[in-house]
Amino acid sequence: MDSSKTLFIREFFQTFTTTGAILPSGRHLARGLAAPIRDIQGPRRILEAGPGTGAVTNALIRELQPEDELTLCEINPSFADHLTNRLNQDMFWSSRRHQIRLVQKDVRELFEEGRFDFIVSGLPLNNFPSPLVSELVKGFIESLSPEGSHTFFEYIWIREIRQHLGKQSDRERMKNISQIVDQHLSEHHWSRRPIFANVPPAWVYTVRV
Numbered sequence: 001m002d003s004s005k006t007l008f009i010r011e012f013f014q015t016f017t018t019t020g021a022i023l024p025s026g027r028h029l030a031r032g033l034a035a036p037i038r039d040i041q042g043p044r045r046i047l048e049a050g051p052g053t054g055a056v057t058n059a060l061i062r063e064l065q066p067e068d069e070l071t072l073c074e075i076n077p078s079f080a081d082h083l084t085n086r087l088n089q090d091m092f093w094s095s096r097r098h099q100i101r102l103v104q105k106d107v108r109e110l111f112e113e114g115r116f117d118f119i120v121s122g123l124p125l126n127n128f129p130s131p132l133v134s135e136l137v138k139g140f141i142e143s144l145s146p147e148g149s150h151t152f153f154e155y156i157w158i159r160e161i162r163q164h165l166g167k168q169s170d171r172e173r174m175k176n177i178s179q180i181v182d183q184h185l186s187e188h189h190w191s192r193r194p195i196f197a198n199v200p201p202a203w204v205y206t207v208r209v
């Protein structure tokens, strides 16, 4: 097993709430999350929230044009160290090193920083308390430039299943998250597409101001 997968599995058990998945996103999901950047004119300021071991980052780097800037914001120091190693050692990544900034912090600290043209989030919203989900979806949309877009994913059926299984408090939390996400989507232009070639299959959402 490669080092990205081993690290992901370890962090899944040690920091379940923030990691939220047992494996990194697969290639098709990563490309699906990065693809809407093609609709945005360059040069582009790009933010990836929660890059983990860099599965989606790799797809974003493939899309980078020479004037683009990519900020990677990762809360978990073990993932941030892994990303630093990739930036220094992976030939493809290091060729774009001058365009990439890695920050190890909570992405909410970047919401004051100014506008991004494209934000990709890998954050496991369904693991979070509902007030945090509210704060995050609002912060992402408010951090977008007028022509910008935000993509995020969730596993298909996961919210529906978790609304009916598990502890009462967790079922309530999932219902609240569903309301927050539905309300958020209803206030913006959005689309979603399924990525079946991922384990588990996922929806990719794209939201615009």
Ligand SMILES: C[S@@+](CC[C@H](N)C(=O)[O-])C[C@H]1O[C@@H](n2cnc3c(N)ncnc32)[C@H](O)[C@@H]1O
Binding pocket: 018, 019, 020, 021, 023, 024, 025, 049, 050, 051, 052, 053, 054, 055, 056, 073, 074, 075, 076, 079, 105, 106, 107, 108, 121, 122, 123, 124
């Ligand atoms: C489900 S993993 C996704 C990793 C990667 N994007 C992928 O698709 O394989 C969630 C990631 O979000 C990070 N994360 C969770 N909360 C965060 C926060 N508030 N700010 C920045 N990163 C966060 C976790 O540490 C983890 O790397």
